[in-house]
Amino acid sequence: METRLNSTPPSNWSRRLQKRIGHGDLPWQGLIVIASALVMLIILGIAAFLWRQSSGTITKFGWSFVAPTADPNWDPINDNFQAWPFIYGTILTSVAAMILAVPISLGIAVFVAELCPEWLRTPLNWLVEMLAAIPSVIYGLWGLFVFLPVVTMPVGKVLGNTLGKAPLLSQLFGGPIPESGASRLGAALILSIMVIPTISAVTRDVLLAIPSHQREAALALGATRWEMIWQVLLPYGLSGILGADLIGLGRALGETMAVTMVIGNSLDPSPSLLRPGYTMASVIANEFAEAVSKIHVQALMEVGLALFLITLALNILARLLVWSVARRTPQEVRA
Amino acid sequence: MSAGTVSLSRFQQLMAQNQAARIARRKALNGVMLTLTGLLTVLALIPLFWIVGYVLYKGAAALSIAFFTQLPTPMGIPGGGVRNAIEGTIVITVLACLFAIPPGVLAAFYAARYPNTPLGVAVRFSTDVLSGVPSIVIGLFIYVLVVQPQGHYSALAGGIAVSLLMLPTIVRTTEEMLKLVPHSLREGSLALGAPEWKTSVSVLFPAALSGIITGFLLAISRAAGETAPLLFTALGNERYDIADIVHNGMVQKQGAFTILARIINQPADSLPLTLWKNSQQPFPERIQQSWAAALVLMVLALLINVFARVWVEYRRRKLQG
Numbered sequence: 001m002e003t004r005l006n007s008t009p010p011s012n013w014s015r016r017l018q019k020r021i022g023h024g025d026l027p028w029q030g031l032i033v034i035a036s037a038l039v040m041l042i043i044l045g046i047a048a049f050l051w052r053q054s055s056g057t058i059t060k061f062g063w064s065f066v067a068p069t070a071d072p073n074w075d076p077i078n079d080n081f082q083a084w085p086f087i088y089g090t091i092l093t094s095v096a097a098m099i100l101a102v103p104i105s106l107g108i109a110v111f112v113a114e115l116c117p118e119w120l121r122t123p124l125n126w127l128v129e130m131l132a133a134i135p136s137v138i139y140g141l142w143g144l145f146v147f148l149p150v151v152t153m154p155v156g157k158v159l160g161n162t163l164g165k166a167p168l169l170s171q172l173f174g175g176p177i178p179e180s181g182a183s184r185l186g187a188a189l190i191l192s193i194m195v196i197p198t199i200s201a202v203t204r205d206v207l208l209a210i211p212s213h214q215r216e217a218a219l220a221l222g223a224t225r226w227e228m229i230w231q232v233l234l235p236y237g238l239s240g241i242l243g244a245d246l247i248g249l250g251r252a253l254g255e256t257m258a259v260t261m262v263i264g265n266s267l268d269p270s271p272s273l274l275r276p277g278y279t280m281a282s283v284i285a286n287e288f289a290e291a292v293s294k295i296h297v298q299a300l301m302e303v304g305l306a307l308f309l310i311t312l313a314l315n316i317l318a319r320l321l322v323w324s325v326a327r328r329t330p331q332e333v334r335a
Numbered sequence: 336m337s338a339g340t341v342s343l344s345r346f347q348q349l350m351a352q353n354q355a356a357r358i359a360r361r362k363a364l365n366g367v368m369l370t371l372t373g374l375l376t377v378l379a380l381i382p383l384f385w386i387v388g389y390v391l392y393k394g395a396a397a398l399s400i401a402f403f404t405q406l407p408t409p410m411g412i413p414g415g416g417v418r419n420a421i422e423g424t425i426v427i428t429v430l431a432c433l434f435a436i437p438p439g440v441l442a443a444f445y446a447a448r449y450p451n452t453p454l455g456v457a458v459r460f461s462t463d464v465l466s467g468v469p470s471i472v473i474g475l476f477i478y479v480l481v482v483q484p485q486g487h488y489s490a491l492a493g494g495i496a497v498s499l500l501m502l503p504t505i506v507r508t509t510e511e512m513l514k515l516v517p518h519s520l521r522e523g524s525l526a527l528g529a530p531e532w533k534t535s536v537s538v539l540f541p542a543a544l545s546g547i548i549t550g551f552l553l554a555i556s557r558a559a560g561e562t563a564p565l566l567f568t569a570l571g572n573e574r575y576d577i578a579d580i581v582h583n584g585m586v587q588k589q590g591a592f593t594i595l596a597r598i599i600n601q602p603a604d605s606l607p608l609t610l611w612k613n614s615q616q617p618f619p620e621r622i623q624q625s626w627a628a629a630l631v632l633m634v635l636a637l638l639i640n641v642f643a644r645v646w647v648e649y650r651r652r653k654l655q656g
Contacts, residue, residue, distance in 0.1 A: 028532030032448075035441030036458040039506065042499060043461055046468065046476045053479050107375030115369055124376065126644055131383045133640040135560025137607045138629045141614050142386050145622075193382045200379070224365035247467065254469025256563035257611060281471045281563070288475070289567050304475040308468065315467035319460060 046308060054302035056295055057081060065299075066306055074267060076291070081299040083306065085267055089277040090307070093184050093259065094252040096273060097191035101252075102245055105196050109203035110229055125204075132197035140261030143190045148181030148262055156185050156274045164274070177274040182264035184277045190262055191252045199248035206240035206325050207233060243321030250314040254307060256281040280307045387633065394630025397623040407573045413620040417628060419575040423490060423603035424559055426577070427569060430494025430599060431501055431558050436551065439505030444535055446506065447513035458506070466503035473499050474564035482568060490603035493569025497561055501554040508550025512543040515651070546650050549643045556639035560632050562607040571612060572602040606632055 021027070051058075057065060065083055073080045112124050156177035163173040177183050210233055218228040234241065264276025265286055278286075280303050291297045401416045408415030442458055449455040477496040482488055516539050524534040540547075565571075577598055584594035610628040613621040 023530035024533070025531045028530075028535070032441045032445040033454065035438040036445040036454055038438050039442050039458055039465065039502065040461045042502075043465055043468070045480070046472065049476055049479045050472070104375045104379050107372040108379055111372040111376045115372060122648070126641070127380055127383060129644070130387075130637060130640060131380070133556065133636045134383075134386060135562070135607055135632050135636060137560065137562045137610050138386065138390065138633055141610060141625055141629050142389060144614060146385075146389055193379075196379050224361050226365040226368040227361065230368075250467045254467075254471065256469065256471040257607075261611070261614065281469055284471050284475065285563060285566055288478075289570070301475060301479075304472050308472045311467055311469055311472075312464065315464045318467075319463050 043312070047305075047312075050301055050305040050308060054298050054305050056298040057302045060295070065302060076287075076293060076296045079293065079295050081295070083280070083299070083303050085269075086278050086280045086283045086303060087306070088271070089184060089263070090253055090279040090281070092271075092273065092277075093187045093191060093263070093279060094249060096185070096188035097195060097252050098245065098249055100189070100192040101195050101199055101248060104192075105199035105203055105244075105248070106241070108196070108200040109207055112200070113204045113207035114225070114229055114233070125201075128197050128200055131193075132201070136194065136255060137257040137261075139190055139194055140258040143186065143258060143262040144182075147190060148186050152183065152186040152189060152262075153177060153179075153181040155189075156181065156183060159185070160274055164272075171271055172273055175270050175272040175275050178264065178276060180264075182262055182276050183274050184263060185273045187259045187263040187277075187279070188273065190258050191255055194255060194258060195248040195252050198251055199244050202244035202247055202322060203237075203241050206237045206244060206322065209240070209325060210236050237325055239321045240325030243318040243323075243325075246314050246318035246321065250311045250318065253314070254281055254311050256285050260285045280304075387637075390626065390629050390633050393626040394633075397627040398630060399627075402624065402627050406576060407624075410616065410621070411618050417604075417606065417609050417624060419573060420604040420606045420609040420628070422577045423493075423569065423572070423575050423608075424605040426490045426598060426603055427493045427497055427565070427605055428555055428559055430491060431497035432551070432555065434495055434498035435501040435505055435554070439502050440509050440547070443506045443509035443513060444539075447510045448535070459510070462503045462506045465499070466507075470500055470561055470563040471566075474566055474568055477564065477568050487600075488568060488570035488602040489600050490569055491599045493565045493603060493605070494599070496564035496568045497558045500561055500564060501558050504554040504557060505550055508553065509543070509547045512546030512550065513539055515546065516542045546647060549646050549650075552639050553643050556636045556643075559605075560607055560636055562605075562611050565605055565608050569605060569608065570602040571604045571608050573604065575601070575603045 061081060065081065066087060067082075067084065068088075069082055069084050072082045072084045074082065074085065108124075108128065112121055112128075116124060159173050160175070160177060163169045164175075166173075177185065214232055214236055215228055218232040219225075223231065259279050260282040263279065263282055265278055265282060266276040268275045268277055284300050284304055284307075288297070288300050291300055399416075401414065403416060403421060404418055405414070405416035406419055407417060442462075446455050446458045446462075450459070473496050477492055477499070481492040481495055485492070520538055520542055521534055524538040525531075529538070580597050581594055584597065589597075606628045610625045610632070613625040613628070616622065
């Protein structure tokens, strides 16, 4: 008691500091803050490093590197690079994949979230997630040896004979499909199979996050179940569903192995879906390890940078959309 | 007067007819569209059964003991296995876990504890965004960050690349599992005077541990199947042989650390990488090995996923009563 009264009390500030460090909370806080910052630094780091590595082609070719052109060059021998064929291939295959995948995923999400009996819901969720769990290289292998000859070839022939003869679409569906079936069409079909699990899972979560009084009100007004889904649930969840589609689109744009294995990897000048081509990801996968000249490496780095920036923008937009639905409702929706 | 009544009832009759037709039409549309959603679900699941069935059929025929225990024979010569790739997959995955798990778990603690601070929102947002970055771009990034400065390809670079792909899964599942832990546990611990870090490490973490490990498993199953980020980081190495490296190291009396460094510092193969390379070869026995590798990878991925789902479901039911 005596000693305690006689000792000079430490200042308020240092006592609080000692207390916190003594308890170990400050280092702990520092540790988890650093770990959190690391996750963000990775994204900034990717952008910065790829930018620095491709500075050579960025200054040399400027915007003409990524601009649309009728007569593109990709010529490692003469150091002339324009990435338009790959950008075109990426956009064409991804958009075609989305045209197929979006309605199918919407159907699955509606069926799983709104219609199917309770006992069926969990097994269905599992099956769809199994589809997402299969590594992409296995899709590629199956696509190369089974899907291309069995599905893509016949479908491509039919499309070529019908839409290929139509006046406006002949550019898009012209040209004979190669006997192997390796084509942008093959890539688009495989991509659609691969993004369906992602899109349908996020869409399902968006639908499940819609409060049930919305459903009850629609049904009470005499709507059929389809009218309730089409006129109430889908508009209500629209931004989230768009977000789900954008996440899927991001996956499709960046998908590498399966596409590389089925797209044929050629600089075919035809814009047709039925011809072989390249995507941004597949050209990097194919050429990077063999790129000798410095400028070739830089050109591929810039393709990677462009791919990164596109998917980054898409993902940011998508997450904001999905989060906007989650914020309105207590349940959280995340892909 | 009577004519007026007749025409009114005629009007009502038409209205009623019209309405009945409209209701029938709406009901028909309802039936058609609802059936359609069911059919689309079945359509989307066809590829799953097709792929699983075909890989089982082709892979089972190609699988043998030698596949697991022998090194590849030179191109065009039948026989041999992919032991190099199996060893490489293990080394790369272990490295990836070492790099991804500690920061991932710590970041998840932050995101679960402070979900609404600016940094908390930023962490959750950037993990979501990171999970959407194409894996080939991650490969390029690690090429610049690790392979270029080192001057050679290595299992280490492959492991770092794969760790970046595991990170989002680990942060997200850990965060969700931490959030499932009842508040009363954390409050009880704090009320007993335990500091924040002790509450996190010795109360929250053990309570959520089994769920967190499930998240690790899911991340590992994804990591083990990745090919694109390894193309120019781990590169591939048909003569990767850990037993040989260890044996040589022992003969030359090198320390354990040197031997370990030699294991992770040279190019390594992995199963998906081997699968891809072999599928591009004209030799039938190489393509056979591709199917066998596909079977191993697929069974691994599906088993881990089924196990993880069952476990998470069980935990959730238990925790939520």
